[in-house]
Amino acid sequence: MTADAAPAPMAPVPYRVTGRRAETADTVTLTLEPVGVSIAEPLPGQFTMMYAFGIGEVPISVSRIGPGRVREQTVRAVGAVTRAVCATKPGQVVGLRGPFGVGWGLESARGRDLVIAAGGIGMAPLRPVVLRALSEREAFGRITVLIGARTPADLLFTDELDVWRARGARVEVTVDRPAPGWSGHVGLITALVGSVDADPVRAAAFVCGPEVMMRVTAEALIGLGMPAVDVRVSLERNMRCGLGWCGHCQLGPLLICRDGPVVPYGHAVPLMTVREL
């Protein structure tokens, strides 16, 4: 990479929205294609800084990598910038920087059983793991996907779950509060851990969701006999630059944009148990 070709680290690269799918009442998945040059290909678990022109920039999970230079990113409208991004229509342009952070390390899990546990929008950064593992089905052992959400209406990627099952994943879904017509599990995601189809000592687990969900899920998986180093979680803090300069994403010794967002549960647990760290 020459100095001329390297994009300035703070400059968003224009991407056109070529598809927009409403996942839930407040969450959309955007299909993005580069207008000109593209950013580097993300690894599953990495994120980009997504820019809404003139409004601001937020860290957003990559929820699908490919085909080719196409990306999907799933955004929940919780603030001014995410509301603007969610409101983007096909044909409009957003900016991307990155990808940033370390991913799930799926490569290191080749040959092992996989446990993928997602709470709410936590499914977004895990979807590339599911898709990549299923696309190389023979490279991995048994694959279990556990999904928890507050209500059936808060579930993401619902039209894909049967496809994942058909391609060889066990997919279990639970909700905190059922709705009329819901015939699936009700209750915490930890109640699904018993249905994990994996050899605990040769499995790798990837867990993403609210911090409390990640803690109880990780503890339940460790309770099955999984070593804590084989359980990975994805952490979230305020991010302004993605480059390790701005300081905002500190969590104890970690700069989440640089050292995370994915960290082994054993590293995360002492940081997740101190209030306001």
Next chain:
Amino acid sequence: MNTLELTGLGPLYDALRRAGYTVIGPTVRDDAIVLAELDSIDHLPYGWGVRLAPGGYRLRRRDDGAAFAHAAGPQSWKPFLHRPRVKVWEADRTDDGFEVKDAAPEPGRLALLGVRPCDLRAIAIQDRVLTGGRHVDPSYAARRDGAFIVAVNCTEPGETCFCVSMGTGPQAGPGYDLSLTELTGEDSLRYVVDVGTEAGARVMGDIQAGPAEPAVVDRARAEVTAAADRMGREMPALGLRDLMAGSLEAERWDEVAERCLSCGNCTMVCPTCFCTRVTDTTDLTGDHAERWQLWDSCFDLDYSHLHGGDVRSSPKSRYRQWLTHKLGTWHDQFGSSGCVGCGRCIVWCPVGIDLTVEVAALRAETAQDGAG
């Protein structure tokens, strides 16, 4: 290494100007010794010293005419290298969305005259944070590349100084182009000059400066050595990192939070605090956007904002973040302590919180817990 001698700094100032540098140095302004562009070498704070205390700063007249016999002032060199407000880029809407034009880094060819050993180390620490990782901050790198550093060994530590504890002074470590030791005489000032780089040698080659006599060099070295014994504060560095990691639930944080105003002064005067916020704006048409990088502080409530609320909503958690980062987790992130012992955070805290006292209290509490 060359050791030269100068009587007076006029020739050095002129040589720096001839080499194209804007000279920044200490000068008296608004009852403080501030760092500013020097129009003339006569504007150095000759004959001024300072009296420092927790939450207190006063100028005092000295008996001699020394220019560098004052400890750290309200600014570090940080504003000159890591600018408080940087325009990162501007962008305009186009048919294909938008086009981003990087803002040219502010030109800067600065000679920093009078950099203390503590502040010299602080510059090295900011170098590591802003240019030593995977991504290089272009604004900082441009200012830093253009900087010429004239360090001054410390012969007059202040009441709030503890560079010896942090291993940063009173003798300047590596990183200077030239290093001075000021010697006051009956009617003149003499400077022993150590040359640190080729650039330093070129500037000195432009001046009529003879080698320093061994006796003069010995006196200069002795004055710096003696300064090490006159530190106003100490903060034993041994075990500091572990102390921070092991004190996250200490009761002392509640106590200090009753005094801390969360004003962020300590982070502004700290020569190593580097945090920034990224702010995006548009003009009224909405077709022209800009991105700015502004100094930020971990004491600001908004600093830790997540969609669920602010992670560090209590002043206690924000003070703990600042101190444990500075003295502890900085090692994990950037391979060194973030404290250089300059004492500015003690002096410029409006309620006089003294981190050396806080660390001692944390040590005592931990020792007690261990004993109990």
